[in-house]
Amino acid sequence: MAHPGPCAEHGYYSRVFDATPEAIRAILCSAARYLRLLLPEDVAGSVEIVLAEILNNIGEHGYSAGCAGRIRLSLMLDKSDLFCTVSDRGDEIPAGLFQTGPPRCSRPVPADLPEGGFGTFLIRDLTREIHYRREDGCNLITFHMTV
Template identity: 40%
Template sequence: MQTEAGRSLPEQALHRHTKDIRLTFPSSPLSVRRALQTIVADLQELELEERGSVELVLAEVLNNVVEHAYGADERGWISLECATERDGLHFRIRDEGRPMPDDTPPMGAPAPLPEVLDKLPEGGFGWFLIKDLSRDVHYSRLDDVNELTFRIKVDTSPRKN
């Protein structure tokens, strides 16, 4: 991209946030919390609502890995990558836990009315949020590694002063 004067702009001027994020951390609730804090801090250039959506989606995905892929008695590693592209933030989450049932993410269902929440078992409500707030959700398993990729649409255009 060039300025009106014909000078090239540095690549980082094309996006609000260009720092790719790569984290590897143990599959524990505390490690997920710390990873979320790191990511949210790295995404300070985003609008508050966008950061909130990213944090919510990642919290659901990462906690699902801890709780379901590894379970209470098993520990492993979680790898998270985030790349900023013109169409949003692209995420890749990898782990070596158990595969998703039927090798596909749950459909997800909207949360029920508040008065019945305490009577319901787990039911994929988090997956409803994940799929509602992100795009291009894809799951695969290859060589005992789960991989979930998705995109969250955020405004990556440069801020105007």
């Protein structure tokens, strides 16, 4: 179950929820409503794609089979920038997976990518900056998008 966060008019959205498909789906719907109150449709859609990829990956791969876990999501809108933090206590994410790389010249061919490779490409392509670190058993993913 999600915990309520501050109102959208304050430009801040925060939730803590179970890492289950149902809870993730509910949070994505809630975040989509919030984003559409404050952002143009195309920008909100891009943020939703990034959030869906990150949250679904945590739900699918972050916790060992049978282990329950929680995810914390925070979004903060500051003028023309959106900052997001996602944290969980699941399994460590492979090194370098979410680091911002050099500019991409072309989109990859989905059939040539490893399992999950296109989702990671979308995340990296749509964010201005993305960083991952593991600290005290906690995964912390932060990203920044210009809106």
